[in-house]
Amino acid sequence: MKLALIGFGQAGGKIVDEFLAYDEAIDGGFVETAIAVNSATTDLHGLERIPKRNRVLIGQARVKGHGVGADNELGAEVTEEDISEVQGAIDRIPIHEIDAFLIVAGMGGGTGSGGAPVLATHLKRIYTQPVFGLGVLPATDEGGIYTLNAARSFQTFVREVDNLLVFDNEVWRDAGETVAGGYDRINKEIVERFGLLFAAGEVHHDDHVAESVVDSSEIINTLEGGVSTIGYARETVDNADDGLLSTFRETETFDEGTATNRMTSLVRKATLGRLTLPCDVASADRGLVVSTGPPEHLNRKGVERGRQWLEDETGSMEIRGGDYPRPNQDEVGAIVLLSGVTDVPRIDQLQQVAIEAQDTTEMVQARAEEDLTSLVDTGGELDALF
Numbered sequence: 001m002k003l004a005l006i007g008f009g010q011a012g013g014k015i016v017d018e019f020l021a022y023d024e025a026i027d028g029g030f031v032e033t034a035i036a037v038n039s040a041t042t043d044l045h046g047l048e049r050i051p052k053r054n055r056v057l058i059g060q061a062r063v064k065g066h067g068v069g070a071d072n073e074l075g076a077e078v079t080e081e082d083i084s085e086v087q088g089a090i091d092r093i094p095i096h097e098i099d100a101f102l103i104v105a106g107m108g109g110g111t112g113s114g115g116a117p118v119l120a121t122h123l124k125r126i127y128t129q130p131v132f133g134l135g136v137l138p139a140t141d142e143g144g145i146y147t148l149n150a151a152r153s154f155q156t157f158v159r160e161v162d163n164l165l166v167f168d169n170e171v172w173r174d175a176g177e178t179v180a181g182g183y184d185r186i187n188k189e190i191v192e193r194f195g196l197l198f199a200a201g202e203v204h205h206d207d208h209v210a211e212s213v214v215d216s217s218e219i220i221n222t223l224e225g226g227v228s229t230i231g232y233a234r235e236t237v238d239n240a241d242d243g244l245l246s247t248f249r250e251t252e253t254f255d256e257g258t259a260t261n262r263m264t265s266l267v268r269k270a271t272l273g274r275l276t277l278p279c280d281v282a283s284a285d286r287g288l289v290v291s292t293g294p295p296e297h298l299n300r301k302g303v304e305r306g307r308q309w310l311e312d313e314t315g316s317m318e319i320r321g322g323d324y325p326r327p328n329q330d331e332v333g334a335i336v337l338l339s340g341v342t343d344v345p346r347i348d349q350l351q352q353v354a355i356e357a358q359d360t361t362e363m364v365q366a367r368a369e370e371d372l373t374s375l376v377d378t379g380g381e382l383d384a385l386f
């Protein structure tokens, strides 16, 4: 699946940079164009792979290249004001070559959290391609403002995009890691999961058995609306170079059964293990199971059993399945995309925080007004003086 990737804010830019590295490393071919948008000059300079001319600075008149300091209303405003700057970079995308846009942003800050939904609205107004979002939720100890930004941004972002793919930093961080080191590792986890999914839709059919290979329309149809999460599990296998392949063939009957069971259990592990956004699997509306690895290990029966199992788990009739053959790999894996999920404790928690913050803000404002009134109200004593 060919994507125009737009990284918004610091997290967004770094993750898109990492997507470029991954796409190159696996020879995936899913990144058509990569763009970074930010209100902070240093963040744009810090990027490694996104071409310099695709790095767009917004809000210069207002914040002079210093970022919006976690003020996501300001982030939204400067994006609206400078949308033509962003459009300048988008105009260079070979638009008929792409299947979709993907806007990547950390939702806890100011620039990405405020600007990404504004850009999504803009793109949807102009282009016919789907506009997807990849939103990163802040860890819970980052502080109230980050949670509040994420709660607000989530509500708008999910409304403006065709599907919001979510990754929760909270469930992926490791105790004892430095913040910077932690993000590097987490970003690799992000691009591996989402990158494998998008690359799966880029395999050319004539290279492999056509009917079982996933294509981009299957990914797009699964991402029809709402919120999505991804699970991934993998296992090392004998590398299928020529010598090993003949051994594999000689013991085919035995290996058939092993490969079937392996694939079925990988689908279960991917679904029941750590998802990018933990949720109740039964609440998913649609799903896509992708098996990946050397073609001779991509066992049809195993994938089909895994797919059926997921149908049972979700009670959904819309579970698609397919392969992403990767010759000469020493791993087989299963990617499970769950889409239209509704039972997500973290989102409920975010929304609760937003409601409470709204109430508190109203209370604080009311109290401040009262205090101000009583401060200036001197019971007529001042009036008497004049």
Ligand SMILES: Nc1nc2c(ncn2[C@@H]2O[C@H](COP(=O)(O)OP(=O)(O)OP(=O)(O)O)[C@@H](O)[C@H]2O)c(=O)[nH]1
Pocket (backbone or CB within 6 Å): 008, 009, 010, 011, 012, 014, 015, 039, 040, 067, 068, 069, 070, 071, 105, 106, 107, 108, 109, 110, 111, 112, 113, 136, 137, 138, 139, 142, 146, 169, 183, 184, 186, 187
């Ligand atoms: N996974 C991941 N999350 C990150 C990374 N950097 C920041 N974050 C998360 O993203 C949130 C937003 O941070 P930034 O992207 O730095 O914010 P911004 O959009 O640039 O906005 P301002 O800095 O306020 O102008 C933070 O609360 C973190 O949770 C990163 O490299 N990887």
